[in-house]
Structure formats: C-alpha cells, structure tokens
Amino acid sequence: MKQELSALIQQALDALKAQGVLPADISPTIQIDRTRDPSHGDLASNVALTLAKAAGKNPRELAALICQALPEATFVKSTDVAGPGFINFFLSEASSQAVVQRILEQGERFGCSDEGKGRKVQVEFVSANPTGPLHVGHGRGAAVGDSLCRLLAATGWDVSSEFYYNDAGAQISNLALSVQARCKGLGPDDASWPEDGYRGDYIKDVASAYMAGEKIDAEDRHVTGAADADDLDAIRDFSVAYLRREQDLDLKAFDVHFDVYFLESSLYESGAVEQTVDTLIANGHTFEQEGALWLRTTDFGDDKDRVMRKREGGYTYFLPDVAYHQNKWQRGFARVINEQGADHHSTVTRVRAGLQALDAGIPEGWPEYVLHQMVMVMRSGQEVKLSKRAGSYVTLRDLIDEVGRDATRYFLVARGPGSQITFDIDLALSQSNDNPVYYIQYAHARVCSVLRKLEEAGGQWQAADGLAQLDRLGEEHEAALLKQLDKYPEVVANAARNSEPHTVATYLRELAGDFHTYYNAHKVLEDDTALRDARLALSVAVKQVIANGLALLGVSAPESM
C-alpha cells in the first residue's frame, strides 16, 4: 500500500515538474508513514515538508499542489493537507477491509516474507559451558535467540541455530575435580575441597549418578558412568555429558532447539587454531613481546593489542574465538548473529579485529551482535546474586517450573535487550494479572470461545461468508483493528531486520488491547447473520495474527483459559 501511494505521489511530482511548478532536478525519497491519530487518516507523507525549501514554496501550499496533481486511485478515499504540511491519506473502506481476506487466506503464513531470499543465517546463543544448570541470564539469551531464529525463518532466511561450548578447558578440569571430591564424600567446607571448586548441590547429583553407573544421553553425547572415583578422565567425560543433558532438559522445557552443537576443542583437533595463528602471522599483524605472541588489534579499532599465545605456550580464548568465527564464515553464512550477555561486549571489537586481520574479505561489521543486559532476580524484596561458583543462583528450570514456560519466555523477550530487567519471583509466582502474556492469550481464547458458542447454538460460519460481508465492518473500533492488523507484516519484517523480537511483544499487547476494547463495545454473535459473519471474519483474523505473533515468541496460544 505504501508503495502504491508512493507511486501516486511520484506521478504528481512529475506532473508538477512538467508544468514548471517544481524544479526538474529534484528527486526526493518519498516517505510514507502510518498515522498515530485516526483524524490524520491512515497514511501520511511529509514530501511537501522536505521539498518546500528546494521548491521555494511554503509547505502547506506545496502540499495542496501535490494533492491536486495526484491521480485518482480507487484505494484512496480522500486526501487532506494538515498541520505544517503533511498530506494525509484516507483509504477506502474496501482497501482497509481487504487485510482480513489476506489473513484468512494466508493463515499462519500471514506476516511472512521472502526478504531473506533463502540466504543462510546463523544465530549462536546460550553457549553455556557445561559446568552447571542454566540460569536466568541464559534464559534471556535462549528466549531472545530462539525468537530471532523464528523471526528470521519467517522472513525467508535459511536459519541454523548453534550452541558453542568448551568441554576441555580449565573450567572443566575444575568441574571434574569437584565431582571427584563429591565422589569421595567431601563437601565444599572440607579442608581438601578443590580450590575454586563448584560448590552447588548439583555436583552431588552428578557424583552419585556417576558412582551408580548411570547412562547419560545428551543431545550431542552419550556416556555411562564408570563408578571409579580415581578415574578423573572418566569423571570429566561423565560430568560434561550429565550437565549437557541437564541443559538440554532446561532448553526443552523452554521449547528451544539447536541445530548444531559446536565444541571449542574441535578447533584444536582440526588444526583450525594453528591455521588461524599462521595466517595472522603471515599477514604481518602480529608481534612478540615478553615471550608472548600478540595480535595488533589496534590496527582494527581495538583500544589495546591482545595476546594470542601466552608465554607458557597455550592460547588465550581470543584465538579459538577468531578461529571459530572464521569457521562460521567458511560455512557460508551471509549473516551471523551472536546473542550474548552484555558482559562479553569487549569480545565484539576483538573478534571482528581478528577476522579483519585474516584478510579474508570478511565485512567489517560481521558478525552481528545482540547483547542483552543483566537479569536481576528478586525474591522477598532482595536481590538473589547470580554466582555459578557459589551455586546459589536461580536456575531457569526453577522459573519455568514455578512461573510457567509462557510467562517466563514472554517476560524475558518482551523488553529490549539493552534494558536491565528485574525478575521478581514473588510477583511472577503470585498468579496476579501483572503478566501481559495472559492478556494476549486471553484475546486469542476469547475468539475461540465465541466460535464455540456459535457452534453450541447450532450456528455455522465459513470464511467465504464472512469475506462477502466485509463492508459491514464500519465501526470505529473495527477500523482501528483493521489498521493494527495491517501493520503486522511490517512489524515482523522490522523485528527480523533489526534483531528486535520485543517489538513483536509490544505489537501483540496493542492488538490484544484493541480486540478487548472492541469485544466489550460490540457483540460478535449478532442476530443479523451478515453482520455476524463479517465480525467473525475480523475476530478470526485477530486470532490468527495473535497466534502467529505468539509463535514467533515461542509462546502458546491457548483455545481456552
């Protein structure tokens, strides 16, 4: 619709140029916006404002001239010059109502687009090391990352979700030692408890499962407990598999799925890390100092140079990071989006710098990052500290079990990643109406309820009947709904393009609000069957869009509440 209007304005401008009213050498980009206030029509353009100076006319006068020069079009009912010089467009009822038909025809595909054109995109998120259950921060990453995947898939991208972790580093030896200590009956307060060991109770569970010879099936590995407290290698393998499985269960309960699990250790095994070092050296971006090998990341915008190979010979985590992203590049992803906690933001410049230094033709802004801020957890008015080592943090599973998946997901994805959020457990537990996810789901359930009511009364409704009567939708509340529904595909496209899933949540809140208002003001199941059919069509369209939108957030759309 915006495109059609834009074309009309272009024609008007051309006509004015031909008449000599406008200088021939101007070529403005024509901007069309949705209006906020219904009295401003449905769509508006500011061309007259942007062109006024070049045209040497005052904006309102110019707007009037453009209006007069606009060709007739069936979908435009009227135009108006308003405010400082906006051109307001009032669409014909038929063209506003047509959105209902599009929704009913396209069903769950409504809102989808082909913007990605089948190109490959990867979203890496969560990427927690297997040293403990997932906490709320991981939950936020999971909610945002998974929603991004759904958005990208809906907009025509070939999406691959990826989970990256380390099963071999210092953290993992630490884990193995902790489990071993538990196997031997030690506790965190004993003198011989490993320094920096993991103190959480879950370590005890890992130990007893290991000693019981349990068989562990994680998504990407399978291990049986050797029940030998002296075999540290066996303990390590078992512990990693056990905690990976725990995380899998957390993610499954959250309805989050990964296509690929990628091991940091594989980068060493394949020689990718060595190759990366060699390339960086060959490209002349490195230097040696005090026995360590450095990469001159300051050449690429970093604020200081970084060590790649330590004096004692091992690599810092920075190097596998670069090797890993080179690997992603080689896999042919047009876009890579890394969803991480904001505490990792310093790696952004570093990794990009490393990739530039490879001189492999990787774009400067690649990969993209979505960084989410901390999640503060409150209980009884007090902050619960998130500390893996202390083992006293609130796990994602706790929240899902207590609050429910839908509410947890919605809460974690409904706000911009940049905003710090406070997860108030008492509030979430209190079953109060504070959580807007119910508000949205309720709108969906209400439509289902109306349909059930119709059926109980022996009535029937078919899409075709409703679509034939769309011109009966003349109420103000109906106009507002139609306009809101029409906006949906744009919301999805923008959310996917800008990696902002929370805008979908905001949109759904508005749509649900519009529907509740409408529902209270007008009866759907009218005796007048033509009117009834039209309103049912509109209601079913609302139900469809809510279901589509909630699906993008990974939240269910219940038929009844």
Added chain:
RNA sequence: GGGGGUAUAGCUCAGUUGGAUAGAGCAACGGCCUUCUAAGCCGUGGGUCGAGGGUUCGAAUCCUUCUACCCCCGCCA
C-alpha cells in the same frame, strides 16, 4: 583513566528508524457482569522525555559537553 549500556508518569517499560497533542501496564481514585469468558472494558489524576548547547520546517529520537547508575577493561572463558 578507557570502552559499552542505560536514563521517558510514583513503579516496570514502549515509543513505528527525525513528524502532528509523548503512550501502555501496574499502583491510586470512580464506574461497568440477568447479554458472546470481568485474566476484560470505560473514565479521572499523574511528565522541565537526566542537564546544557547544537543540527532544521520539526528532536524523546541525530551531533556535542556534562551528571548519575550498571557492565567490561587478565598472558581467565
């Protein structure tokens, strides 16, 4: 000291990429269930958009200088 983030109603947050009179929810107050689910609706009150300067027809939004809070700044990941 350097880098990043944030600052909008009492509280939690939106704000359509620079548009018209800045919006929701919660909290407060007042109304609406013999009629499709009241997890709902309607109404009232509540704001120097952190502060100053700049850019222009027009700024919560862009630039700049401050202030406050959070995160990062290791040859840890």
